[in-house]
Amino acid sequence: MKAIKPSGTGFEYCINCYNGCEHGCLYCYGRPIRRMSYSKWIKPKPRFQVLKWVKENVKKILRKEITIKDIFVCSICDAYQPLELRYEITRRVLEVLTQNGLPFTVLTKNANVLRDLDLFKSYQNCRVGFTVITLDRKLKDILEPYSSPIEDRCKALETLKREGVSTYCSIEPIMPCNESNPFEIILALKPYVNLFEFGKWSPYIKKGIPETILRNYSEQYYVGLFSKLLPFCKQQNIHYCIAVHSESFLTEHGFSFILHQLVTDRPYPDP
Numbered sequence: 599m600k601a602i603k604p605s606g607t608g609f610e611y612c613i614n615c616y617n618g619c620e621h622g623c624l625y626c627y628g629r630p631i632r633r634m635s636y637s638k639w640i641k642p643k644p645r646f647q648v649l650k651w652v653k654e655n656v657k658k659i660l661r662k663e664i665t666i667k668d669i670f671v672c673s674i675c676d677a678y679q680p681l682e683l684r685y686e687i688t689r690r691v692l693e694v695l696t697q698n699g700l701p702f703t704v705l706t707k708n709a710n711v712l713r714d715l716d717l718f719k720s721y722q723n724c725r726v727g728f729t730v731i732t733l734d735r736k737l738k739d740i741l742e743p744y745s746s747p748i749e750d751r752c753k754a755l756e757t758l759k760r761e762g763v764s765t766y767c768s769i770e771p772i773m774p775c776n777e778s779n780p781f782e783i784i785l786a787l788k789p790y791v792n793l794f795e796f797g798k799w800s801p802y803i804k805k806g807i808p809e810t811i812l813r814n815y816s817e818q819y820y821v822g823l824f825s826k827l828l829p830f831c832k833q834q835n836i837h838y839c840i841a842v843h844s845e846s847f848l849t850e851h852g853f854s855f856i857l858h859q860l861v862t863d864r865p866y867p868d869p
Contacts (some may be wrong), residue, residue: 601651602659602669608857609670609703613652615687619643620679621756624806625771625799627843628674636806638831638839640744642675644682644685652691656698668860669695669702676745678710678817689714696721701861705729705768707723707745709754719761725772726758726795727766730745734777740808741773752787759790764861770797770841772823774814780827785837795858797841821851828853 603613619628629639660668671677677688691715695702701723704711711726718726728751732738738748748756759765767787769780784794798820804812812838831838839846839858848855 600655602646602655602666603746605670608791609672609673610668610860611666612670613676613691613726614645614646614671614672614675615648615691616642616644616675616681619675619677620681621742623707623742623745625741625772625773625803627800627803630803631674642679642681644681644687646685646687648687649690649694652694656694656700659700660698666700667862669700671704672701672769674676676706676708677704678706678713680706680708680710683710683713687809689717692717695816697723699723703727703766703861706725707742707751709746709750712754712757714759715757716761717787718758718763723861725764725766727768727791727793727795728755729768729770730783730787731773732778733782737773737775737777752790755787755790759792759815762794765791766793766795767791768795768841769796771799771822772796773799773811774816775811776797780823781830784798784834785830788836793859794825794831794836794838795841796824796838796845797844800843817851820847823852824848824853 601613602611618634618639619642620640629636661756671691682688686784703725707729718724724833730748730751735748755765765824769783771780780796801815805844837855845855
């Protein structure tokens with residue numbers, strides 16, 4: 599079985615170390631992909647065979663001289679959810695990738711990622727980031743009930759940047775409410791972030807999300823938002839990209855779609 603698989607997220611390949619995620623984010627697209635109920639999703643199970651499969655995949659990649667531009671760790675679960683502190687599957691997978699010179703991007707909502715700072719700061723072919731869709735504690739507790747506090751994520755980004763790690767902030771999904779304000783997030787985090795990613799909320803994932811948020815949704819809401827956000831980033835010299843889930847919407851409304859830059863490309867100087 600392959601553990602390093604083609605990714606549908608805009609990254610080239612992906613690895614997933616767990617089935618399910620303890621963070622319990624209401625807008626998560628992983629749960630419908632896995633066709634799991636919320637109650638089962640937030641009680642994840644480790645994929646113990648992943649490490650063996652990764653090692654086998656890496657041998658084939660090296661033997662066939664296949665060029666890998668980027669691997670997303672993890673795409674439909676969180677690599678650093680609390681379970682990782684017990685099983686350390688993510689760390690062992692990353693050790694295999696670093697030992698064999700393969701590039702990877704980690705995106706998480708948990709400050710547990712700092713446990714592996716020793717791996718990241720000694721390896722130039724990686725990017726480490728956090729999802730931050732709001733600075734509002736109340737909204738975070740509603741939408742991302744069991745993830746790390748926003749303050750901890752911001753401090754972790756600061757630490758990663760200070761240690762020379764290429765950093766990444768995903769503001770996706772931007773929710774259709776004032777508390778999910780990408781301008782505030784950018785201004786708060788730009789000293790610690792090399793690359794921001796933006797994406798709109800998909801209305802097909804709405805179970806449990808308060809009606810006060812849902813009723814604000816419209817395509818024009820996001821048209822107005824992106825018509826201000828993208829020029830703002832250019833004016834502020836903010837390096838950004840767009841989540842692939844929002845590509846069709848943006849191109850349909852006349853916006854340029856900018857896919858994330860792979861970690862091997864390293865096109866951006868520090869902001």
